[in-house]
Amino acid sequence: MNARTLIATLFGLLFLSSAVVSHAADDLESRRNAKLEATVMNPNLPLEKRIRALKKLQADEMVNGRILRTFCVWDPLGKTGPISSTVEDQKLRSLHYGMDLTVITYQDESELIEALRSGEKCDAALIRGIAAMEFNRFAGTIESVGGLQTRQQVQLLMQVIANPRMAPRLQDENYTVLGLATMGESYRFSSDGKNRSLASFSGKAIATESLDPGMAALAQGIGARSVSGDMMGNVQSYADREVAGMMSPIIAYLVMGSGQISGDVAIMETPVAQSTIQLIGRTDKFPHGLAQILREDFLFKFENYARRVDNELALVPSSFWAKDTPQDIAKLEAESLKARLKLRDEGFYDPAMLRLQRKIRCKFEPSRSECANPQE
Template sequence: MDLEVSIFNNERELVQNFKTETTCDAILIRGAVAMEFNKFSGTIEAVGALPERKHLQLLMQVFTSPKMNRFMSDGQYTVMGVATIGGNYAFMDDKSFKSLSSIKNKRVAVQTVEPGMRALTKKFGAVPVEGDMMANVQSYADNNVVSMLSPAIAYLVMGSGQISSDTGVLRNPISQSTMQFIGRSELFPDPLAQMLREDFLLKFDNYSARVDKEMALVPEDFWIETPDSETEKLSEATREVRIALRDEGYYDATMLRIARKIRCKFNPERSECINPTE
């Protein structure tokens, strides 16, 4: 393919242009935003669905199976690739906050495009303050909120000058953060889209290495370790949120089932593997 790249500084403007104009044949957007074009693929970023990168990598192998092609397109738009950009994390303004239980009754910045994060915040008794990522980063840096649920790249956006030594981020990600390649179905038929998905899988380790290089800039003392008991509490809370949003029609049930099977492949002793509810 002979590609011409156009740069948009605002993701929402990019999406609106793609939907209403013919400027772009395909777009590269975050997974939470991709939900607008493909619920199956967007559900990859469901809270707690894929706890670690290894879960996402196995899912990408599943994605390349031709049997999955029917989930990749709604007739108008087609998913042509998924790349990791790290995880979505809970940023805290105080290192004494060891878990999401610490945010009860407090203001937490969440992205407008993330109903799962909003629901999880409420699950822990906090008050979600919605905005786009840049607005949330500024709100967090200005101490207008005590926490921010955001992709790891928020740390890089802030820069060391806006980060206090008292702040930190919970080491365990709330969900995986991805970039997804979405194209117009009439221009990217199944055989071509399948080739692109396979190419994304082949480059998964390269994308991961780039993320690791950037994440190496995060000082070790910025990470906050969460007690095992709180990790279990988070796992249960995210499961309840996923089921609720699935029942409301937001999360895709098939993707949630696949994600559960992947979690169980790595840890078959989990209770959800014995008595599945997803």
């Protein structure tokens, strides 16, 4: 072997050795990260151990030992509103997870959604569940009409969602669901307290949200005429008696304030749907482990958030609440099912979430006919 060949052989061996060492280092780093992520995603381990693993995974993201993130919040009542106040409280708790939050409050939900899309201001956005449909159909379907009927059912659903095995349904390459909380229920509002029955709305206008075709389908199912608009516009139309009623989250009452509505209105106490607030984050800002811990934290704080909702509901005068007849309740349930099936077949509602909701309804009421003869 001549000198030139020997040198070439030595360089080849050196390159091969370097590549082997590099590959081994990459493989070691990959195994280390996989082990850390498995630790973070395991809810059976002590939280402190999971957080330590999370901080190691996110070490490159940290500034002065903290992960800096911006949460944008929708609250129609501004920075002093109940939703914004809750997130301000969350800032302190998030420090425990190594996060340093900046909170920006928006009163215009559409403006907030655009800010989340652009990614220029908001790493995550706290928005209504029906608005979250754009970012995650599975989670958005939680607000399907008649899908869940009580707060206890919502809480059980949250326990299911917080399971790490559900993570693939809650994220894609762009967005991830970081948690959700109850925001009360959506109800049928009547502009005239004397007109409470479903039959009294036949042929009359009911304001429904353009974001929520389920409400429109239900209104049409009971013989009413759906007038579509955004929540704030619907509230004004209702307060001005331009419509016979509206279907809306109970937060609409808080937006109106007691001074804008007369004392002869009625809020029918049978929920049309459950209302939620959901935290949607950009996936590149919230990897699997961090997203999982945040979802579990929302579950842990469920009762705390629910008490805040109850405090707000206490502002609704008892005289405004009205009962539906058993016949109207049965009619609402039947028409809600028709609306869910229609919107499922049209690709709006997520079939997997509808099935999960049916199983939860049957968990609480095994005698329901749908438990033996499911259509969802």
